[in-house]
Amino acid sequence: MASNQFLTLNSGHKMPIIGLGTWQAPDSEVEAAIDVALEAGYRHIDTAPVYLNEKAIGRALKRWLDSGKVKREELFIVTKLPTAANRARDVESTLKKSLADLQLDYVDIYLIHSPVTAEANEDGSLKFDADGLMVPDLSADITTTWTAMEKLVSSGLAKSVGVSNFDQEQLERVLKVAKIPPATNQIEHHVYLQQRDLVNFCKAKGIVITAYSPLGSKGLIKVNASAGINRKLPDLFDIPEVKEIAAAHGKSPAQVLLRWIVDNGIVIIPKSTNPERLKQNLNVFDFKLTPEEIAKLSTLDQNFRVCDWSLLRGVQRHPEYRF
Numbered sequence: 001m002a003s004n005q006f007l008t009l010n011s012g013h014k015m016p017i018i019g020l021g022t023w024q025a026p027d028s029e030v031e032a033a034i035d036v037a038l039e040a041g042y043r044h045i046d047t048a049p050v051y052l053n054e055k056a057i058g059r060a061l062k063r064w065l066d067s068g069k070v071k072r073e074e075l076f077i078v079t080k081l082p083t084a085a086n087r088a089r090d091v092e093s094t095l096k097k098s099l100a101d102l103q104l105d106y107v108d109i110y111l112i113h114s115p116v117t118a119e120a121n122e123d124g125s126l127k128f129d130a131d132g133l134m135v136p137d138l139s140a141d142i143t144t145t146w147t148a149m150e151k152l153v154s155s156g157l158a159k160s161v162g163v164s165n166f167d168q169e170q171l172e173r174v175l176k177v178a179k180i181p182p183a184t185n186q187i188e189h190h191v192y193l194q195q196r197d198l199v200n201f202c203k204a205k206g207i208v209i210t211a212y213s214p215l216g217s218k219g220l221i222k223v224n225a226s227a228g229i230n231r232k233l234p235d236l237f238d239i240p241e242v243k244e245i246a247a248a249h250g251k252s253p254a255q256v257l258l259r260w261i262v263d264n265g266i267v268i269i270p271k272s273t274n275p276e277r278l279k280q281n282l283n284v285f286d287f288k289l290t291p292e293e294i295a296k297l298s299t300l301d302q303n304f305r306v307c308d309w310s311l312l313r314g315v316q317r318h319p320e321y322r323f
């Protein structure tokens with residue numbers, strides 16, 4: 001089993017520093033991927049209702065838990081409050097729906113997926129207007145949603161609570177009302193989008209950063225193309241400095257990109273449904289980057305956001321959208 005390490009959250013709970021991302025992991029692939037991941041030593045799984053795979057993940061988890069091969073307390077399961085339900089009155093019922101799909105009694109951390117709130121149809125799906133644009137819900141407020149999130153901890157439905165895609169100002173507003181501070185802020189973070197000010201702010205406040213798209217979200221290229229979004233995305237595996245450092249250690253560019261992040265005390269959730277790549281992404285502790293290599297990778301920042309949420313048409317009309 002590959003080694004995994006932990007960070008202690010401000011809630012006192014331990015979070016495995018490497019988790020498995022599952023966005024763009026369809027049912028047909030994700031159940032088998034969870035099996036391979038748990039076998040390889042992953043214990044942290046990141047999902048969300050909008051990834052449409054909670055049921056398949058739940059099936060795999062139930063098999064593992066029923067077989068006794070893993071205990072619930074060894075797992076760290078993350079899911080998120082969707083944009084269409086990002087309001088106080090929807091928090092508990094939305095988490096309960098995720099828990100039913102995941103076949104779990106609690107999640108290890110529940111995150112507000114984004115500071116943006118959209119109006120929802122009766123079935124809970126996002127409401128779009130006649131032009132196909134998301135309809136912003138301006139009545140919701142992230143601080144009242146946060147207060148509802150805190151109640152999940154006392155009711156035992158979530159061990160910890162946190163946020164995702166929040167900037168410093170949004171975090172400051174939440175911290176002002178919080179009885180329980182967010183345990184993590186899950187943000188895009190990789191060599192081309194380092195967000196150092198936000199990372200330093202979160203560290204100073206005891207909020208662990210979880211880096212999403214740590215490999216640059218290559219799969220997004222295809223998704224964007226099928227949605228008609230013509231945006232050139234960088235290939236982080238092809239950066240000469242990354243390739244050179246990888247060759248020097250006999251590791252892959254992906255492993256170098258991931259090791260650089262965890263060395264900075266940041267949690268990573270690379271997505272893969274490929275057995276070899278998924279194992280590779282967990283196997284990043286058997287080499288060490290030199291201070292010079294770390295410094296070289298740190299100079300690569302381009303402030304380039306890969307996940308700009310443009311797939312969610314109309315999101316830019318919401319005042320909490322800051323990308």
Ligand SMILES: NC(=O)c1ccc[n+]([C@@H]2O[C@H](COP(=O)([O-])OP(=O)(O)OC[C@H]3O[C@@H](n4cnc5c(N)ncnc54)[C@H](OP(=O)(O)O)[C@@H]3O)[C@@H](O)[C@H]2O)c1
Nearest residue numbers: 021022023212213214215216217218219254270271272273
């Ligand atoms: N909170 C948010 O708003 C938010 C936004 C985006 C993502 N996330 C979370 O963060 C997770 C990770 O981000 P992401 O999925 O955007 O992108 P990512 O993890 O940076 O990259 C995933 C892509 O890289 C490929 N890949 C994985 N390991 C590889 C390796 N070792 N070598 C070569 N290619 C490799 C994967 O393909 P294969 O599967 O074919 O290996 C997939 O196409 C998501 O899955 C999701 O759980 C959260």
